[in-house]
Amino acid sequence: MSHRVRVNPIACEAHGMCAELLPELITLDEWGYPLIDDQPLSGELLAHAKRAAQACPTFALLVERDRRAARGSTDAGAGERSRARPRVPR
Secondary structure: EEEEEOOOOOOOOOOOHHHHHHHEEEEEOOOOOOEEEOOOHHHHHHHHHHHHHHHHHOOOOEEEHHHHHHOOOOOHHHHHHHHOOOEEEE
């Protein structure tokens, strides 16, 4: 199963620790926010990515299973994002 790294842009506060721990995939823009290479993670890189995600002070760095590779489509996740979630009464 393939994995990818992504960042939650709302949670990220540009500490830059992710780029220090995972320079193979992450560089920083001029404001210190991460720019992530969208390549699938190999075995050793996956371990480093998980360590970087655990070290993120705001938990903005995420390691996720690649849904696109699992379904064989490059646009598989688009339909899921557009679906509305059911409302939960409070």
